[in-house]
Amino acid sequence: MSKLLRCDVCVIGAGSAGLSVAAGAAMLGARTVLFERGEMGGDCLNYGCVPSKSLLAAARAARNVREAARFGIGGSDARIDFQAVMAHVRDVIARIAPHDSVERFEGLGVHVIKAPARFASPREIEGGGLRVRAKRIIIATGSAAVVPQIPGIDVVPFLTNESVFSLGTRPDHLLIIGGGPIGVEMAQAFRRLGSSVTIFQRSRLLPKDEPEFVDLLRAELTAEGIAIHEGVEIASVAATGDGISVTLNGQPQPIAGSHLLVAAGRRPRLDELDLQKGGVRRTEKGVVVDARFRTSNRRVYALGDVIGGPLFTHAASYQAGIVIRNALFRLPAQADYRALPWVTYTDPELAHIGLSEAQAREMLGDRVRVVRADFADNDRAQAERETAGGVKLITDNKGTILGATVLGSDAGELIQLWALAITRKLKLSALTSLILPYPTRGEISKSVASAFYAPKLFSLWPKRLVRLLLWLS
Numbered sequence: 001m002s003k004l005l006r007c008d009v010c011v012i013g014a015g016s017a018g019l020s021v022a023a024g025a026a027m028l029g030a031r032t033v034l035f036e037r038g039e040m041g042g043d044c045l046n047y048g049c050v051p052s053k054s055l056l057a058a059a060r061a062a063r064n065v066r067e068a069a070r071f072g073i074g075g076s077d078a079r080i081d082f083q084a085v086m087a088h089v090r091d092v093i094a095r096i097a098p099h100d101s102v103e104r105f106e107g108l109g110v111h112v113i114k115a116p117a118r119f120a121s122p123r124e125i126e127g128g129g130l131r132v133r134a135k136r137i138i139i140a141t142g143s144a145a146v147v148p149q150i151p152g153i154d155v156v157p158f159l160t161n162e163s164v165f166s167l168g169t170r171p172d173h174l175l176i177i178g179g180g181p182i183g184v185e186m187a188q189a190f191r192r193l194g195s196s197v198t199i200f201q202r203s204r205l206l207p208k209d210e211p212e213f214v215d216l217l218r219a220e221l222t223a224e225g226i227a228i229h230e231g232v233e234i235a236s237v238a239a240t241g242d243g244i245s246v247t248l249n250g251q252p253q254p255i256a257g258s259h260l261l262v263a264a265g266r267r268p269r270l271d272e273l274d275l276q277k278g279g280v281r282r283t284e285k286g287v288v289v290d291a292r293f294r295t296s297n298r299r300v301y302a303l304g305d306v307i308g309g310p311l312f313t314h315a316a317s318y319q320a321g322i323v324i325r326n327a328l329f330r331l332p333a334q335a336d337y338r339a340l341p342w343v344t345y346t347d348p349e350l351a352h353i354g355l356s357e358a359q360a361r362e363m364l365g366d367r368v369r370v371v372r373a374d375f376a377d378n379d380r381a382q383a384e385r386e387t388a389g390g391v392k393l394i395t396d397n398k399g400t401i402l403g404a405t406v407l408g409s410d411a412g413e414l415i416q417l418w419a420l421a422i423t424r425k426l427k428l429s430a431l432t433s434l435i436l437p438y439p440t441r442g443e444i445s446k447s448v449a450s451a452f453y454a455p456k457l458f459s460l461w462p463k464r465l466v467r468l469l470l471w472l473s
Contacts, residue, residue: 002131005111007031009327010125010134012117012273015042016313017304018140019100020320026109028328033132034110035117035125041100042142043161043305044313045093051165052185054092056345058085059192063347070385080194082170089165119278122297136299136327139280139287140316141273143266143305148177151236156244158237158260171195171259175246178263179205179230181344184217186261187226188346198227198255200246205230206344210356213407216389217350268306285309291334292326293319301327312342339422341415348389349411353418354403360394368402369395373448375408380439384409391448399428399452410441417445428452 009025011018014036026032039046065078098104102112115128125132145160147153159167161182174190176183179201191197199205205228206214222228233249237260245254268286275281281288281296286308293301303319305311318335325333341353360368374390375381389407391414396402404418421431431449436442 002126002129005033005130005132007033007111007132007134009033009136009138010132011035011138011140012125013042013140013142013269013304013306014040014100014105014112015140015142015304015316016044017142017306017316017320018042018138019105020317021138021140021303021323022105022110023108024320024324025328026105028324030328032110033125033134034105034112035127036112036114037116040102040105041097045096045100047162047165049313050093050096051089052161052182052189053345054089055085055165055189055193056185056347058088059189060347062194063192080170082193083168085193086165086167116272118272118274119276119280120274121277122279123299134299136301137278137297138323138327139273139295139300139302139306140304141269141306143268143311145262146265146267147262148234148264150177150234152238153262156237156239156260158244158262160262164261167259171257173198173243173257174259174261175244175255175257176200176261176263177234177246178265179203179228180263180265181206181342183261183263184221185345186263188221188224191224191226196225196227196257198246198257199229200232200234200248201228201230202233203231206350208342209344209350209352210392210405213350213389213392213405216407217344217346217348220348220388221346266305266311268308270306283308292332293323293335294326310337310340310342312340315340339419341412341419343412343415345412348386348408349406351406351411351415352404353415354401354422355394356403356405357392357394360402364396364402367397369397369399369452371395371448371451373444373451375441375444377447378439378441378444380441380443381408383439391444393448393452395428395452401426401428406444408441408444414442414445417442 008030010033011022022034062078113128117127120126173196243258244260247254279297287302304316322333325331343351376387386409392405394403428449
């Protein structure tokens, strides 16, 4: 018989979602138990956001060395010590890890159990020789890489986000299946670190983003030497004498590489939870929840990647706040994703929030206004020779902000102003009255807001009014 442990909140999974709930619950005085079978911090710390951005930072440093001549600074090509680069990635993880550690959470009052967990009944969780009876149970087990059903994939070695950051030697030629954010970010990182890179994508690159800005980003990636195959179906993969080959439908000549990275989507980690014993309904996409993240068992909540999306760390943190309000305070808080941003951390970065132009036109038709501003017209961007991209703003004809996309250096920082504007339902006039420091990239947000009013402000009637007022003076 397992030892019985009673608590208020039992969390399964110590990734971003689970840790946020566990920390909040414990600090609010709830008796909290946390199960984690793997590394504390989950994918984001160990296999996702942190290592990928650390690798991208190293890749950008290599690019800066190679292109220093454009600022009048001489130098040789960057010399890449790949083992030192990966040591940098591991060091960043190690520096952040204490924030997600067992010791920190036990210090907050959380009972951490390092073991797999599964439902024993609708209100009991079993694992690590314990049976936990909880008033509220939180499922936050995250997601894993999807392995597509491609002939040969089951007999060739391949990388996923869980193994690519453990490489000891730099790939000579990295083949990437998937042209979403993970695939595109890793493509640019490894190309800048000296690898040849080829991307295979069934649809278009970054299919959820504004096509015109994806076109600009694709041009940047292609200029760096990344081979991109879009709208293709992979017929098979096979091992070769010194690597991997990919054969495309309709193209008999295979494309050879040294390593294969699979970045073709994510699937929820649910198979070992015995959800049926907990009375929790699921589909292939994940646990079924309502807008308050309650499952079919009203004692059980689920959040993060395990519910099928949106697959972002910041979305998981946002959802954690809603779960805490519902599970502990019994407040009917619901999710609202109208102001949920996302960023692809390439160089230049591609950031988006709200509706795309296509979505807005489907909803509002000809009441949609689209205005743009280019970094080529931004003095700071010119000074730093980073002028690719700009801002595309989607509004209605009254100036209500519906969505925004930014392509450019630090787009992930610039999108935050638009997140505030949409969240607080600000009019564009609120942005045009801002006094912003010069020269900064942030001025482009004021420029695009001003562009909305420019046709009216500089039309015939304002000009006539000015002439009249000057004549009267």
